[in-house]
Amino acid sequence: MNLYIEENIKINKVFQQFASDDDIHPYSIDESIIDMTTSWKLFGNSPYEVARKIQLAVKKETGIYTTVGIGDNPVLAKFALDIEAKRNHSLIAEWHYEDVPDKLWPITEFENVWSIGQQTTKKLKSWKFNSMYDLAHSNPYELKARLGVVGSQLFALSWGIDRSIIHEKYIPKEKSYGNSQVLPKDYVIQSEIEVVIREIAEQVAARLRAHHKSATVINLGIGFSLAETTDSTRSRPGFGISMKINPTNSNLELTNHVLRLFRKKWHHESLRHISISCGNLIDDNTQQLDIFDTKDDELKNHILDHTIDDIRKKYGFNSLVKLSSKSKGATAIGRAGLVGGHAGGNAYD
Known part of the structure; x- marks a missing residue:
């Protein structure tokens, strides 16, 4: 993954030869969107010719062949x-608004269309939508009533409409920090599940401290294994639960909160996914004391958490781990060398 990231950076630097930084949007680890509305004429006689030049420039720099979609807007480029x-x-492919009836509307496999997942497909099929044509010629108000804002987005999508502007950078209304894991196997033993929950909670707490923030809301998301979701007696795909808390970024406090949430909603289903996030953040320069705890205990935990952070920052995560992270089911040590959940390529370091 580290090599993948390095190559991605090289490719985006090639893009900078053809467009300004403001007009380049890295969409994912292997895709970027470039708004060339005002710049393509500087490099060729048509967008297709410019796309070919970009393709060859990337090939010359990295040896990698890129796939290019050209469109009147980002979503049409993505479809192409x-x-x-x-x-x-x-x-290379090029889609324009006039291509939508011939190229988009005949599609019957909704999952092949960007942003439409399996659950949405099931709902659409159950409502007798059998193609993108059906979506485009449906009542948009009924779609919105059934699916909320997603229904409005799907209707716009079916006509190839996308009003997003690449050079207007997205600024989230609220910052949050979180972490999640797809487990390597189905987990059903409570002690093993709770070890992983603690590990994730402490990773989130460390991120909060690194950014000098405390959380006032904590969220737990649990995804059940495929065996659970297909069992007719257990139709829940998982659950999500949150609660307001006193401002904290303490390992102990966040772990206790999230374990309390887990024990409240879990009914011994087997798990395959765990996610924890913290929101409604405030600066951590204030501390709200618990009347059932002493100030000295809270201060000691604060110092301990920051000391562990400093040691791991200097010597690596595995330089200091809890004994429970050596127990069966624990994942933190094995994941320490991963980048974005994938092998980082540092196995021989």
Whole structure:
């Protein structure tokens, strides 16, 4: 993954030869969106010709062949990329609004369309929507009534409409910190599950401290294993639960809160996914004391957490771990060398 990231950076630097930084949006680890509305004429006689020049420049710099989707807006470019370009010999495709009836509306497999997942597909099929044409010619108000804002987005999508502007940077209304894991196997033993929950909670707490923030809301998300979700007696795909808390970034306090949430909602289903996030953040320069705890105990925990952070920052995560992270089911040590959940390529370091 480290090598993957390095190559991604190189490719985006090539893009900077053709567009300004403000017009380049790294969409994911292997895709970027470039708004070339005002710049493509500087490099060729058509967008297709410029796309080919970018393709060759990336190939020369990295040895990697890129796939290019060209469109009147980001979503049409994305459709061109996913639906057509990957199958073309040139690895380039171009979609315009006038192509929507011929290229988008005939699609019957909704999962092949960007942003439409399996659950949404099931709902659409149950409502007798059998193609993108059906979506485009449905009542948009009924779609919104059934699916909320997603229904409005789907209707716009079916007409190839996308009003997003690349150079207007997205600024989230509220910052939060979290972490999640897809477990390597189905977990059903409570002690093993709670070890992983504690490990994740402490990772989130460390992120809060690194950014000098405390959380006043904590969220726990649990995803059940496939065996649970297909069992007719247990139809829940999982659960999500949150609670307001006194401002904290303490390992002990956050762990206790999230374990309390877990024990409240878990009914011995087998698990495959755990996520924890903290929101409604405030600066951690204030501390709200617990009347059932002493100030000395809270101060000692504060010093201990920051000391562990400093040691791990200097010597690596595995330089100091709790004994429970050596127990069966624990994942923190094994995940310490991962980058974005993948092998980082540092196995021989």
